[in-house]
Amino acid sequence: MREEEGAAGENDVASEEAVRGAMAGLDRDNDARAKLALAAELILQRHPRLAHISPRDLVQEALLRTLQARRKWRPAQIGFLGHVIGAMRSIASAATKSATRGTVQAEPLEVITDDGEAREAVPLESTPSVEDTLIATEERAIGEARLDAFHQELTKDKEAMAIYERLCEGMPKRDIRAALGMSDREFWTVDRRLSRLIDRLFKAD
Numbered sequence: 752m753r754e755e756e757g758a759a760g761e762n763d764v765a766s767e768e769a770v771r772g773a774m775a776g777l778d779r780d781n782d783a784r785a786k787l788a789l790a791a792e793l794i795l796q797r798h799p800r801l802a803h804i805s806p807r808d809l810v811q812e813a814l815l816r817t818l819q820a821r822r823k824w825r826p827a828q829i830g831f832l833g834h835v836i837g838a839m840r841s842i843a844s845a846a847t848k849s850a851t852r853g854t855v856q857a858e859p860l861e862v863i864t865d866d867g868e869a870r871e872a873v874p875l876e877s878t879p880s881v882e883d884t885l886i887a888t889e890e891r892a893i894g895e896a897r898l899d900a901f902h903q904e905l906t907k908d909k910e911a912m913a914i915y916e917r918l919c920e921g922m923p924k925r926d927i928r929a930a931l932g933m934s935d936r937e938f939w940t941v942d943r944r945l946s947r948l949i950d951r952l953f954k955a956d
Contacts, residue, residue, distance in 0.1 A: 764823045773824075773831040774814060783832055785949040786918060790836045792898060798843045800850040813838035830923055897952050904948055911945040914938075 765773070777783055791806035801809075813835045816822040822838040824831065905912040910931070917927045928938040 763825060763827065764820065765826050767818065767820070769826065770818050770824060774818070777831065777835075782946045782949065786915075787832065787835060789898070789901070789949070791839055794836075794839050794843050796898075798847045800847050801843060804846070809839050809843065810835070812842055816842070832918065833922070901948065901952050904952075908941075908944060908948075910937075910941045911948070914941055914945055 777787070787810055788806055791809045795801055795804065795806060795809060813822065817824050817835065817838060822834075822841070824834045829837070905915065910933075913931055914927055917930065918924075922930070924938070924942070928935070931938070933941070
């Protein structure tokens with residue numbers, strides 16, 4: 752996904768307009784959305800207490816907090832994809848700590864609905880129904896199977912793995928290419944292999 756422009760200063764926070772522009776770019780980028788969904792799944796796997804929160808809800812919460820400037824994006828320091836992944840990690844960690852202490856989150860999880868309105872996600876202190884638990888377990892099993900397949904494929908392609916790991920850290924593709932010492936042709940060939948793998952395993956059914 753193309754890096755969105757923000758304020759010029761290194762520590763300047765992106766405006767609401769810049770954030771909305773980055774979100775619009777994310778909506779148009781199937782590859783970036785797949786990477787974000789995968790990152791959300793990986794993050795939630797590390798937080799079993801959040802089994803009732805879906806990867807989609809975690810992504811939407813990170814986007815909402817960024818839009819409302821509760822999570823501040825500084826474009827000069829990090830790309831939008833890396834920022835959203837970092838926000839998801841922070842949100843999940845805080846939610847797990849709150850659940851472990853048995854306290855209510857100071858900042859409840861919210862998501863953006865299809866009509867653009869914000870709603871509160873399932874509260875952490877509530878007990879999921881049996882049906883919800885079964886659905887979550889089934890979805891998690893499907894996700895884990897896909898993740899296992901993804902990891903197995905990546906171990907066969909060290910170059911693709913190196914690119915993917917840096918993308919998840921929020922590095923721009925031009926910086927990844929330079930860091931790996933790859934030519935433009937080599938980099939984009941591997942990047943296409945990675946994109947095809949993600950599409951095959953994680954594209955919406």
